Amino acid sequence: MLAAVLQVRAGSLQVMLWERAREPHAHRWSLPGGGLGDDEDVEASIRRQLAEKVDVRQLSHVEQLAVFSNPARVPGPRVVATAFLGLVPSHIDPLVPSDTAWHPVDALPATAFDHEAICRRARSRLASKLSYTNLGFALAPPEFTISALRSLYSAALGYKVSATNLQRVLSRRGLLEPTGGTVQPGPSGGRPAALFRFVSGEMRITDPFAVLRPPSARSLGP
Amino acid sequence: MLAAVLQVRAGSLQVMLWERAREPHAHRWSLPGGGLGDDEDVEASIRRQLAEKVDVRQLSHVEQLAVFSNPARVPGPRVVATAFLGLVPSHIDPLVPSDTAWHPVDALPATAFDHEAICRRARSRLASKLSYTNLGFALAPPEFTISALRSLYSAALGYKVSATNLQRVLSRRGLLEPTGGTVQPGPSGGRPAALFRFVSGEMRITDPFAVLRPPSARSLGP
DNA sequence: CAGGTTTTCGCCTAACGGTCGAAAACGTGG
DNA sequence: CCACGTTTTCGACCGTTAGGCGAAAACCTG
Numbered sequence: 001m002l003a004a005v006l007q008v009r010a011g012s013l014q015v016m017l018w019e020r021a022r023e024p025h026a027h028r029w030s031l032p033g034g035g036l037g038d039d040e041d042v043e044a045s046i047r048r049q050l051a052e053k054v055d056v057r058q059l060s061h062v063e064q065l066a067v068f069s070n071p072a073r074v075p076g077p078r079v080v081a082t083a084f085l086g087l088v089p090s091h092i093d094p095l096v097p098s099d100t101a102w103h104p105v106d107a108l109p110a111t112a113f114d115h116e117a118i119c120r121r122a123r124s125r126l127a128s129k130l131s132y133t134n135l136g137f138a139l140a141p142p143e144f145t146i147s148a149l150r151s152l153y154s155a156a157l158g159y160k161v162s163a164t165n166l167q168r169v170l171s172r173r174g175l176l177e178p179t180g181g182t183v184q185p186g187p188s189g190g191r192p193a194a195l196f197r198f199v200s201g202e203m204r205i206t207d208p209f210a211v212l213r214p215p216s217a218r219s220l221g222p
Numbered sequence: 223m224l225a226a227v228l229q230v231r232a233g234s235l236q237v238m239l240w241e242r243a244r245e246p247h248a249h250r251w252s253l254p255g256g257g258l259g260d261d262e263d264v265e266a267s268i269r270r271q272l273a274e275k276v277d278v279r280q281l282s283h284v285e286q287l288a289v290f291s292n293p294a295r296v297p298g299p300r301v302v303a304t305a306f307l308g309l310v311p312s313h314i315d316p317l318v319p320s321d322t323a324w325h326p327v328d329a330l331p332a333t334a335f336d337h338e339a340i341c342r343r344a345r346s347r348l349a350s351k352l353s354y355t356n357l358g359f360a361l362a363p364p365e366f367t368i369s370a371l372r373s374l375y376s377a378a379l380g381y382k383v384s385a386t387n388l389q390r391v392l393s394r395r396g397l398l399e400p401t402g403g404t405v406q407p408g409p410s411g412g413r414p415a416a417l418f419r420f421v422s423g424e425m426r427i428t429d430p431f432a433v434l435r436p437p438s439a440r441s442l443g444p
Numbered sequence: 445c446a447g448g449t450t451t452t453c454g455c456c457t458a459a460c461g462g463t464c465g466a467a468a469a470c471g472t473g474g
Numbered sequence: 475c476c477a478c479g480t481t482t483t484c485g486a487c488c489g490t491t492a493g494g495c496g497a498a499a500a501c502c503t504g
Binding site for chain 4 (some may be wrong): 445446447448449450451452453454455456457458459460461462463464465466467468469470471472473474
């Protein structure tokens with residue numbers, strides 16, 4: 001039971017790690033996690049484990065990633081880890097214990113065990129799902145401007161995206177909705193930016209390729 | 223450690239199940255699987271378990287599906303199951319033990335535990351991946367006609383697909399290649415069908431939405 | 445009010461998928 | 475051996491989508 005909790009912080013995608021005090025792998029950085037209790041499923045368990053590090057109500061999304069089970073992944077007796085991906089919206093700054101800190105995913109410190117591989121999997125899962133789902137809602141605050149959303153996507157994906165296209169694509173899929181409000185421009189001026197929200201907090205997938213879908217089941221309405 | 227092994231047989235997507243002889247859930251149908259050994263990872267383990275049912279060399283694809291961990295999913299002490307999706311190409315008819323048989327996924331017999339839910343997950347994963355990867359290679363024989371491929375896709379997806387479109391889409395993505403050979407028409411006549419193959423046996427994904435991809439990283443060639 | 449900045453919007457083009465119908469290439473029956 | 479049915483293949487057309495660009499809108503400062 002391990003979780004890579006990701007958040008866009010200061011313009012880069014970061015992961016929550018804690019520094020191990022004891023062997024094995026003392027002073028290396030490790031993903032939060034722990035053992036499975038008798039009366040809980042893995043989802044409940046990872047939420048319980050994460051509660052020791054952050055307020056779990058701040059987690060906007062949690063999903064299974066994969067099972068890591070190499071017999072040599074940790075020294076000593078074999079430990080099978082079910083890895084999770086967790087997301088925190090960018091407007092929140094969770095209070096974390098003193099042994100815990102955020103690290104940019106493309107500049108990780110020395111990590112324990114196979115946790116770097118798990119982080120890579122989490123990044124890649126997030127990047128994929130940003131493209132064909134509305135998972136962006138889990139990274140973004142309730143309301144945001146298009147340029148703010150653009151920087152979130154850029155940070156999470158690792159490359160620049162076009163604000164024009166981002167807005168058009170998400171709108172056409174029916175995922176984005178204007179709130180009506182606007183935001184005051186910065187000290188350097190500029191047109192006030194309009195505020196948007198994601199239309200629902202549930203996960204919705206836009207079927208990647210309609211390829212061979214029956215005409216009735218097309219992705220969206222007008 | 224459980225696997226839903228799927229194959230298109232007689233025009234429908236079917237799953238390999240074995241009939242339980244003993245309690246609990248005697249006479250109900252169950253997915254093959256078993257416990258994890260000390261010196262193997264979960265992939266190796268599920269292949270070892272499946273070897274008791276089929277020749278594992280006939281498995282064209284195996285991947286992790288999800289962890290099923292509801293404390294009440296099986297009676298008695300809690301069992302956490304890592305579920306897998308396995309695929310067998312349609313030209314093979316594996317020899318299976320006498321307690322084992324294939325069942326159409328949309329007409330399952332009485333199943334044991336939560337195995338029906340696992341089958342549903344396997345179906346849905348297969349359907350998704352057929353749309354945005356070249357996973358079709360794992361369902362199809364080495365060479366096939368477009369209409370044969372069309373019926374494979376139709377069976378696996380659960381709805382009719384267009385042969386014209388299937389060929390164009392797969393070709394455009396660079397996944398399909400003509401072998402040059404043709405097939406004799408049936409007794410009722412018709413133009414001889416050309417033979418095709420998938421260009422490589424490895425898994426390749428066609429990125430769903432280029433949405434915000436840098437121009438360089440576009441999906442395909444010329 | 446002129447110049448700079450940021451956001452928004454419309455237009456153009458290329459690519460993709462859905463559909464249709466014609467043409468190709470075979471068999472069969474008269 | 476020729477007309478007909480059958481099956482596959484291919485080209486054409488159309489609507490939708492995404493990428494890119496540039497103009498216009500709306501604000502700031504000096």
